[in-house]
């Protein structure tokens with residue numbers, strides 16, 4: 068039996084595609100353009116199976132688009148700056164650049180083995196000066212456009228190692244190396260004005276109709292637009308010269324339900340009071356120590372400190388106590404709230420603890436008299452116990468309170484945003500140097516453009532903690548570009564999210580002397596289909612959307628949204644295995660015997676754990692290289708597309724990949740029969756109408772499935788067609804179907820398809836072949852099966868040509884064997900015929 072030999076075929080075609088530069092995108096083509104992009108990888112060392120799934124999906128689409136006449140841009144590069152390279156430098160004493168570049172070389176070789184249709188001529192790595200130098204130029208552009216500024220901001224400071232830590236280096240509030248409790252320190256840092264685009268970034272989501280709703284929702288929540296009332300409470304006594312408290316509320320309608328007010332520990336009133344109150348100072352200190360992440364705030368126990376002061380309710384003139392509370396954030400709104408326990412859960416938890424009143428002011432019909440227990444009511448309803456608001460619904464009451472506040476001058480309708488400006492300073496070596504110089508006389512001076520790129524120094528040491536750039540006197544000592552005096556180069560580098568905020572533009576246009584050519588980039592952008600992990604649903608995508616808008620604002624490119632279509636794929640999962648003593652075991656160390664799982668080395672029974680995302684810590688990984696060695700690229704690619712919908716998790720199983728490998732060979736055997744058009748009685752040119760129809764329906768269906776990224780559905784259709792072809796007797800139709808099958812699988816199993824194509828005598832590459840045509844006439848079924856009923860009961864069916872007339876149908880129905888038996892010679896009283904559907908006989 069014929070067996071496909073992937074070891075030979077894969078290398079052969081990969082080499083040929085390379086030589087012919089088959090997948091090089093032409094900038095001057097007048098074909099319709101199609102930009103297909105997968106999120107570029109971080110060069111951690113090896114490709115993992117998640118990459119394989121991600122890039123296989125993109126590859127199928129890219130290859131399909133080429134076959135359907137598009138000029139396709141499908142590039143690849145490396146998100147090459149970041150912490151792991153510095154960690155490697157510290158642990159293994161290898162230079163971050165050497166570590167990164169050797170990882171890139173390894174991973175590139177791995178990607179090549181998968182036969183991806185990539186335009187390698189556009190490959191880029193963000194850690195090379197010919198990328199990050201252009202990034203520096205763009206940073207200066209944004210600076211000139213007024214979108215870059217400096218401000219004091221807190222960093223994590225390790226007091227033992229005397230260094231700033233990245234968030235991921237802080238573990239349980241302690242430095243990852245020193246174990247010392249991390250302190251917050253204020254440093255002057257660089258910021259990008261993303262908040263200037265908050266409204267645009269939110270509104271822009273509406274135009275992204277090819278993005279998953281859940282990603283758009285996550286972005287919207289992150290941007291966090293809140294509309295409400297900002298207003299002043301009068302204080303019953305002044306604190307220094309402060310005589311009122313400004314609060315922000317999204318629920319001004321509930322103002323008659325306010326039973327206390329609360330401020331953050333860092334609120335100016337709290338700070339002033341703490342000066343004369345050691346207990347308050349201690350409480351504030353405690354608040355600062357506990358986390359300030361939103362999730363922590365929600366869950367941590369509510370704690371407060373009664374200031375003894377009161378605020379005056381603007382309508383009732385009642386005195387409400389003022390607390391300092393740990394659930395109020397200084398960074399949000401005004402750092403102060405009116406607390407409405409009946410309708411806000413945090414306020415309710417707090418009120419129960421400090422025994423404050425909980426008056427209800429909103430009620431669903433019938434609930435007016437029901438007291439609130441431990442759950443705040445946030446639902447709709449009518450206002451109660453609320454003076455002039457009584458009987459209004461929530462929205463009307465909000466508007467009424469805002470109107471009164473504005474008319475009386477104590478408050479104003481406002482919108483606030485959760486989104487903060489983007490702090491891009493990192494006190495690290497392995498990143499893009501921020502192109503500025505600090506001069507004692509001239510202040511902060513941009514590096515003149517003719518001095519770009521500011522290149523990272525090569526000779527750095529990681530023996531001592533901290534930023535090697537700070538210690539590199541020779542590197543950071545420069546002449547001030549303005550006055551010429553000795554000055555200091557900025558030693559902060561850019562957040563790596565900046566690097567990934569514009570790489571898709573550089574792929575589209577890669578001149579030497581500037582970041583990109585405007586017209587050239589605009590011809591490719593926006594990316595038609597972007598594919599990647601949902602873990603990037605918020606930050607990366609938001610930053611890239613912002614950066615693109617910022618460049619548009621600076622006049623550099625006329626594109627607002629960088630990614631027209633977005634797809635987030637599921638993870639690849641695997642069973643986990645655990646030995647008696649708790650060790651995790653790799654799949655290769657385990658055997659299945661009968662129903663039991665055994666550790667091969669010890670023969671001991673082991674526990675089968677949950678199916679989980681492949682991860683090194685649980686050892687439930689399969690290495691792409693190993694499985695390619697075993698099955699070849701095509702079986703691996705095919706498996707990545709089969710079984711699970713692409714947005715869902717895909718469980719990797721031995722039987723699954725075996726099944727794919729068997730299917731590759733089934734196809735291979737079938738391709739060997741392509742020349743067999745049938746002989747003898749069938750006739751060499753015989754047509755098989757049913758098979759023709761099946762083929763054309765499949766070609767049409769698979770095209771639609773690939774376009775909608777429903778790869779598993781496309782795969783299922785190809786299986787069905789393969790079954791039908793295998794069963795069919797030799798005929799011209801069957802030979803044509805086999806040839807078309809090679810084209811259908813060309814995007815998915817390209818090596819197999821090329822091999823078959825060559826064997827069928829084709830001289831050009833199947834990668835360049837057009838997608839098979841569909842004959843619309845063959846898409847419609849021309850036969851229908853009609854139900855024949857006697858007295859409404861199904862007795863038989865008849866298969867007829869579509870559109871058969873009533874008289875013929877009636878005659879055929881009466882002649883149907885089961886009908887004839889039921890009627891037993893009796894003539895029907897009435898015959899109801901619905902053409903193409905049914906015949907009902909009334910007796």
Ligand code: ANZ
Pocket residue numbers: 292293315316317318319321394395396397398399400401402403404405406407409410411
């Ligand atoms: C009264 C009220 C009644 C509120 C009610 C909510 C429900 P979003 O929607 O997330 O923007 N708030 C305002 N500033 C705060 C701060 N610095 N720290 C903690 N909480 C703060 O949340 C806005 C609501 O969160 C505001 O509306 C305020 O409580 C609270 F039934 O005012 B609300």
Ligand code: ZN
Pocket residue numbers: 506507508509510547548549550551552554
């Ligand atoms: Zn100067």
